[in-house]
Amino acid sequence: MADSPTDKPKRKPEILARRSVARSRLFHVEEIDLRFSNGVETCYERLVGSGRGAVIIVPMQADGSVLLIREYAAGTDRYELGLPKGLVEQEEDLLAAANREIMEEIGFGANRLEILGALTVAPGYMSHTTHVILAQDLYAKRVPGDEPETIEVVPWPLQNLTKLLLCEDCTEARSIAALFMAREKLMG
């Protein structure tokens, strides 16, 4: 662990039992019994993930604009403006997954790909991790994805990030965090 101010070791709760309590095609809910180091016992539910993780990509054009997408989101039942992202496939490394996703979703590949960090979505009840990938030196290349309709691509000047946050359809925490991380990296 790097540089946390209070790095005394903290003893994790002990997982006493795990039970599968609900399962669908995509989701698997388990219940876990925990005993904290102070002796308190409790029971939590959490979603069991595939473990492969995901990538979210910040595709930068030479003019300093980032290529966002506007895509239908079934959870909120509306179109969301955010960064391209997707699950990492089996046997695929993170940078290859990132390059595949931008070819599918925005019609570009990237000659320069680098990992900026990793984000969790809801660590209290999901293990899911999304790796943030900065993509630069783009070239036009489209590969077919599994999207049900053409995805709208929206170039946005990264220096106008504050204004983007005023858009009602740009709300996804991972996109916003990743855009700030990229701005920090590129513009200091």
Next chain:
Amino acid sequence: MADSPTDKPKRKPEILARRSVARSRLFHVEEIDLRFSNGVETCYERLVGSGRGAVIIVPMQADGSVLLIREYAAGTDRYELGLPKGLVEQEEDLLAAANREIMEEIGFGANRLEILGALTVAPGYMSHTTHVILAQDLYAKRVPGDEPETIEVVPWPLQNLTKLLLCEDCTEARSIAALFMAREKLMG
């Protein structure tokens, strides 16, 4: 919708059918059949939320440090460093919820509370919305919460946000996005 560059109206997919497919104490999974405006039909799963939403709070001390917490997260099975947050209770407004959460989790209330924005977690399959609340002019006050162990409070200078991102236990997208939003508001 404010200021999106391409504001042509987009016709949402039609929801043809909804079926409940799995349910536990906390989670409810439904399957929806969709028809996109181009005629393509597809079937998605999504988590049905309570609709009440959550708050995540950026509690600022007068010296420019933010009060983070380090708390066990069952989804990732480790301690996570991030902002205090919690669900809004019935009949509770967002600012009252924020003030209650910081009294429970860090032992402070705030005389100044303001909403900075709203974040979604995974809009593709969750409706859940978390409101970002900036809390200033803090005063010591603790109210009992339902935490199983004492929460460690970690002050962190907001101007050292970039360094915080290097901590392996600070990964939650909502915390990171909210911290950048607060820095943008306070430091421009």
